[in-house]
Amino acid sequence: MIKRFNRYELKYIIHAFQKKALIVDLENYMSCDKNGDKNGYYPIESLYYDSPSLSFYRSKIDGIRFRRKVRIRTYPSSSILPVTNSMVEIKQRVNKTVQKKRIPLSVPDALKLCIGDFDLSSLSDQDFEAASEITYIAKTMQIKPTCIISYIRQAFVGSKYEPGLRITFDTSLKYRTHALEINGKAKNNYFMPPSWCIMEVKLNGFIPTWVNALLAKHKCSLNRISKYCAGIEKSHGRKIIEYRS
16 A cells, blocks of 8 residues: 555546546556456545634635645445544645655544544554644644545556556545534535536656547546535535536
8 A cells, every 4th residue: 555655636527428438448548446346436435624714725725835634534335334444644735746645544543643632652654754744733723523525436547557647537526514423324415416527637747648638539627626625615505616518
């Protein structure tokens, strides 16, 4: 498991019919992520933290060049059993580069870390560095659970010639800003119509020529949407984006 990486992330909002056509072409270059099912699908649910004044949200809206967010990411299964493992992530953007640090922890320990109440002594040196940063943020910014974002991801990975390339399609995009418990039974609501999808192109360096050609062929336009910000805005009754087929 990769715990640290720097990369570029390009986001697009596309309709279901574009997704279907894109995947037909993608399968000539990429394969399904083996972490998902046979078609590369898997569910994701993330609990986002923010300060009482929504500092992380505002830094994105204001276009701050250096910004970050803290979240606990889980991968629910179809089982009725609660999720017990999670990934605490601190994700930051420096200009156009995305930097992510991950720490695998049990859900109870992840919750403790995100309020600055976790004993770091048992962590490896690499995890200790990231956990110390999260602890500092938790204590100085008084972050607290703010929003849950959930979706179904279909992921594709590059060949051995493009090992850093990853393209994902996120559908059934939902949020809630109440009952912010991991494994909670509260209902999530759509922040984007079900027929729309967020596609992300993630890469370590230059975008391959064939990817550019594919994006042009399917008329994909860049969009700087943040799922977390979209959830916050939807909860406040604000329109996020105009959807046009």
